[in-house]
Amino acid sequence: xxxxxxxxxxxxxxxxxxxxxxxxxxxxxxxxxxxxxxxxxxxxxxxxxxxxxxxxxxxxxxxxxxxxxxxxxxxxxxxxxxxxxxxxxxxxxxxxxxxxxxxxxxxxxxxxxxxxxxxxxxxxxxxxxxxxxxxxxxxxxxxxxxxxxxxxxxxxxxxxxxxxxxxxxxxxxxxxxxxxxxxxxxxxxxxxxxxxxxxxxxxxxxxxxxxxxxxxxxxxxxxxxxxxxxxxxxxxxxxxxxxxxxxxxxxxxxxxxxxxxxxxxxxxxxxxxxxxxxxxxxxxxxxxxxxxxxxxxxxxxxxxxxxxxxxxxxxxxxxxxxxxxxxxxxxxxxxxxxxxxxxxxxxxxxxxxxxxxxxxxxxxxxxxxxxxxxxxxxxxxxxxxxxxxxxxxxxxxxxxxxxxxxxxxxxxxxxxxxxxxxxxxxxxxxxxxxxxxxxxxxxxxxxxxxxxxxxxxxxxx
Amino acid sequence: xxxxxxxxxxxxxxxxxxxxxxxxxxxxxxxxxxxxxxxxxxxxxxxxxxxxxxxxxxxxxxxxxxxxxxxxxxxxxxxxxxxxxxxxxxxxxxxxxxxxxxxxxxxxxxxxxxxxxxxxxxxxxxxxxxxxxxxxxxxxxxxxxxxxxxxxxxxxxxxxxxxxxxxxxxxxxxxxxxxxxxxxxxxxxxxxxxxxxxxxxxxxxxxxxxxxxxxxxxxxxxxxxxxxxxxxxxxxxxxxxxxxxxxxxxxxxxxxxxxxxxxxxxxxxxxxxxxxxxxxxxxxxxxxxxxxxxxxxxxxxxxxxxxxxxxxxxxxxxxxxxxxxxxxxxxxxxxxxxxxxxxxxxxxxxxxxxxxxxxxxxxxxxxxxxxxxxxxxxxxxxxxxxxxxxxxxxxxxxxxxxxxxxxxxxxxxxxxxxxxxxxxxxxxxxxxxxxxxxxxxxxxxxxxxxxxxxxxxxxxx
Numbered sequence: 008x009x010x011x012x013x014x015x016x017x018x019x020x021x022x023x024x025x026x027x028x029x030x031x032x033x034x035x036x037x038x039x040x041x042x043x044x045x046x047x048x049x050x051x052x053x054x055x056x057x058x059x060x061x062x063x064x065x066x067x068x069x070x071x072x073x074x075x076x077x078x079x080x081x082x083x084x085x086x087x088x089x090x091x092x093x094x095x096x097x098x099x100x101x102x103x104x105x106x107x108x109x110x111x112x113x114x115x116x117x118x119x120x121x122x123x124x125x126x127x128x129x130x131x132x133x134x135x136x137x138x139x140x141x142x143x144x145x146x147x148x149x150x151x152x153x154x155x156x157x158x159x160x161x162x163x164x165x166x167x168x169x170x171x172x173x174x175x176x177x178x179x180x181x182x183x184x185x186x187x188x189x190x191x192x193x194x195x196x197x198x199x200x201x202x203x204x205x206x207x208x209x210x211x212x213x214x215x216x217x218x219x220x221x222x223x224x225x226x227x228x229x230x231x232x233x234x235x236x237x238x239x240x241x242x243x244x245x246x247x248x249x250x251x252x253x254x255x256x257x258x259x260x261x262x263x264x265x266x267x268x269x270x271x272x273x274x275x276x277x278x279x280x281x282x283x284x285x286x287x288x289x290x291x292x293x294x295x296x297x298x299x300x301x302x303x304x305x306x307x308x309x310x311x312x313x314x315x316x317x318x319x320x321x322x323x324x325x326x327x328x329x330x331x332x333x334x335x336x337x338x339x340x341x342x343x344x345x346x347x348x349x350x351x352x353x354x355x356x357x358x359x360x361x362x363x364x365x366x367x368x369x370x371x372x373x374x375x376x377x378x379x380x381x382x383x384x385x386x387x388x389x390x391x392x393x394x395x396x397x398x399x400x401x402x403x404x405x406x407x408x409x410x411x412x413x414x415x416x417x418x419x420x421x422x423x424x425x426x427x428x429x430x431x432x433x434x435x436x437x438x439x440x441x442x443x444x445x446x447x448x449x450x451x452x453x454x455x456x457x458x459x460x461x462x463x464x465x466x467x468x
Numbered sequence: 469x470x471x472x473x474x475x476x477x478x479x480x481x482x483x484x485x486x487x488x489x490x491x492x493x494x495x496x497x498x499x500x501x502x503x504x505x506x507x508x509x510x511x512x513x514x515x516x517x518x519x520x521x522x523x524x525x526x527x528x529x530x531x532x533x534x535x536x537x538x539x540x541x542x543x544x545x546x547x548x549x550x551x552x553x554x555x556x557x558x559x560x561x562x563x564x565x566x567x568x569x570x571x572x573x574x575x576x577x578x579x580x581x582x583x584x585x586x587x588x589x590x591x592x593x594x595x596x597x598x599x600x601x602x603x604x605x606x607x608x609x610x611x612x613x614x615x616x617x618x619x620x621x622x623x624x625x626x627x628x629x630x631x632x633x634x635x636x637x638x639x640x641x642x643x644x645x646x647x648x649x650x651x652x653x654x655x656x657x658x659x660x661x662x663x664x665x666x667x668x669x670x671x672x673x674x675x676x677x678x679x680x681x682x683x684x685x686x687x688x689x690x691x692x693x694x695x696x697x698x699x700x701x702x703x704x705x706x707x708x709x710x711x712x713x714x715x716x717x718x719x720x721x722x723x724x725x726x727x728x729x730x731x732x733x734x735x736x737x738x739x740x741x742x743x744x745x746x747x748x749x750x751x752x753x754x755x756x757x758x759x760x761x762x763x764x765x766x767x768x769x770x771x772x773x774x775x776x777x778x779x780x781x782x783x784x785x786x787x788x789x790x791x792x793x794x795x796x797x798x799x800x801x802x803x804x805x806x807x808x809x810x811x812x813x814x815x816x817x818x819x820x821x822x823x824x825x826x827x828x829x830x831x832x833x834x835x836x837x838x839x840x841x842x843x844x845x846x847x848x849x850x851x852x853x854x855x856x857x858x859x860x861x862x863x864x865x866x867x868x869x870x871x872x873x874x875x876x877x878x879x880x881x882x883x884x885x886x887x888x889x890x891x892x893x894x895x896x897x898x899x900x901x902x903x904x905x906x907x908x909x910x911x912x913x914x915x916x917x918x919x920x921x922x923x924x925x926x927x928x929x
Contacts, residue, residue, distance in 0.1 A: 024630060030621065032773060034772065036538060045629075074660050076645070095601055104602065138595075140556055140649050141565065160491065161493075186600070400928040
């Protein structure tokens with residue numbers, strides 16, 4: 008079980024500077040969030056941990072970082088212009104709009120009685136703008152609704168500038184935008200969000216096995232960073248649930264809603280791992296075509312290159328199949344927050360502690376002076392902070408803005424694995440107290456031994 | 469002198485996977501660029517080096533990461549709705565639009581003769597979209613034209629969730645958008661770009677000194693990462709050039725255009741360091757006002773909080789002054805590329821080498837097998853790659869896709885400081901060849917000594 012419901016996380020996030028409502032000073036902009044001083048570190052650590060494992064520690068990956076604003080033709084031939092929509096209804100009485108599949112037909116209308124809904128019609132979720140000095144239809148561009156399309160259209164660029172042979176993947180982290188009709192549940196469903204996506208290209212025929220492997224690799228990534236397996240679930244989509252171009256999709260679900268009674272409703276998607284076959288490379292290829300649901304075909308009249316691959320073994324051009332593990336950065340961050348949140352009784356008080364994996368903790372070490380007006384103590388504390396930060400590379404802070412008990416509590420709440428306290432004994436024997444976040448035990452360690460002592464526990468995180 | 473003109477950099481960037489034109493597969497989207505496998509690493513390293521020095525290694529900074537899409541009121545009260553525009557002219561003959569201050573009145577028109585321009589009129593540079601299911605004027609939102617505004621409107625949120633006392637700063641890295649009429653010069657003037665901005669809050673009266681200090685801190689950041697001082701210039705803006713709200717601004721210029729004859733025209737802005745006084749916190753405050761150029765005042769009727777600071781020493785509320793060092797990530801990346809680019813004669817060949825600071829190099833170590841079909845050699849090479857990457861944390865790659873000479877050349881072109889070659893001698897005595905990018909000297913080093921050997925030269929980068 009997750010230990011906490013969303014409300015407690017939201018409160019912690021505001022109090023400790025993880026997340027604030029976007030444009031809050033002006034009443035907000037629904038579906039946008041600002042990451043505060045602790046939030047930006049946590050989110051960056053999540054992204055870095057993903058990039059490290061998915062790109063650096065493998066030998067079959069390249070990275071990419073494409074522009075968010077895209078030529079509308081990209082989203083035409085990807086199928087988004089035609090099909091990336093939610094069904095929308097209007098109430099004839101109150102004139103409000105709702106997502107047809109999310110609204111209860113018996114819901115009360117503010118004008119009295121229940122809503123009087125129109126028939127549902129499709130509402131495209133892409134944000135549109137115009138580029139250049141003339142604001143007309145010829146100059147429309149979209150904010151990408153997913154990072155994936157940037158990878159597909161750069162397939163040839165990556166091939167030409169590297170020496171990749173199949174199988175290999177391209178990874179990208181970046182923002183994407185969806186004009187959700189009803190953003191909700193904190194950073195779970197938002198309009199501006201961030202994705203971590205991989206497109207992994209394989210020979211047709213090798214796709215099923217690669218798909219299976221990616222599902223397990225991605226599942227293990229979450230647990231290796233501390234998510235409890237009991238709070239995760241694999242959900243292989245049923246044939247009738249699959250997007251029409253997908254051969255198979257397995258969702259990775261996290262228990263985002265532990266307070267819901269029905270256990271299956273407690274879980275929702277944190278990542279999807281899809282086998283998209285050769286759908287995307289075909290639809291973006293010169294001479295290729297986009298096949299819509301229902302079979303309508305749109306021949307590609309605008310693409311410049313053929314997006315294929317010369318197979319030196321079989322001596323022919325092929326269109327690779329692609330496996331796509333696609334995770335939401337914000338949802339992943341939320342999962343790590345929820346999974347690490349604990350409340351504990353310590354004597355008469357309730358201690359809130361984030362038992363984050365050290366690699367994800369916004370701050371690795373807090374150096375605290377027992378007395379803030381004592382030059383000797385303060386100088387040593389600042390020196391330790393400087394050394395741990397500059398020489399060892401661990402994110403360290405110096406804090407003297409409260410008493411030691413309050414400072415410990417603050418660091419517990421943001422998930423700092425270690426607190427180092429400099430006290431009067433330090434002045435005599437050059438040792439400090441190292442306090443462990445999880446056990447709250449304190450150990451006396453020589454200042455000179457700190458790098459080794461912490462290195463064993465923090466690694467190169 | 470910089471060593472290279474833009475054309476050579478553009479060619480290297482495409483060839484080696486640093487940068488591709490945005491939406492290139494569909495003819496591009498002007499003013500957008502995609503960072504390729506090497507580009508994403510270089511850009512991320514630039515951002516990380518900035519964050520490390522500006523946030524982690526100081527004790528007076530907090531980070532932030534705000535949404536790109538903002539409530540239009542933020543940009544109304546910041547002054548951008550009224551004044552963030554360039555003068556635009558239309559040619560009555562060819563119907564094209566130009567930026568009035570960039571176009572030569574004697575320029576030829578494609579319809580014959582010279583252009584016949586209209587009077588200039590202001591063209592707002594912000595990208596606009598609508599949010600939510602109804603696309604009307606009430607639902608307009610802007611893509612932020614700078615990251616700075618997110619910092620100002622979160623001033624109170626940061627104060628409340630940390631324990632900061634003046635002076636302190638807030639740092640942010642993120643995308644921003646400007647609908648430039650004529651994007652040009654590669655990634656120098658683009659429509660989608662990334663910024664690294666700091667707003668540093670001080671007591672009024674302490675602002676001049678803080679401004680001076682920031683100018684020198686920021687100048688030193690560039691040189692500490694290898695930019696030659698001769699290619700940088702400080703340009704204190706003249707009184708008549710200052711934005712009306714700025715008390716002083718010093719631009720940091722880089723020699724982006726070394727092939728221009730007039731030396732002063734070789735330099736252009738990579739960063740600006742402005743003293744913005746209390747302008748921004750005042751215009752976004754409940755009960756505050758925006759003062760436009762010319763003196764028109766717009767009282768703030770929408771903001772929720774007063775953005776001020778309680779000074780415990782003088783026991784009163786004050787509105788801090790702010791110093792803003794604002795750098796462009798893309799321009800900074802371009803400066804590092806240009807400054808590190810060298811062509812050298814090596815025997816009969818021209819060697820292209822990027823002498824990047826190791827902290828910025830996309831790859832720190834390339835491990836190369838002398839023979840790709842020899843299991844013993846290949847296994848050792850892959851093992852070394854794994855160890856250097858996982859245990860030491862240095863971005864390492866294994867590459868066997870060409871002969872050793874070609875592999876060296878490739879790594880030189882992307883700025884890899886060290887190449888390790890595994891050969892037949894390795895099998896006998898467990899040593900490898902370490903080749904230095906800059907000197908091209910090769911040293912025989914025991915595999916077991918590699919972490920120490922490289923650590924001295926790479927540090928924790």
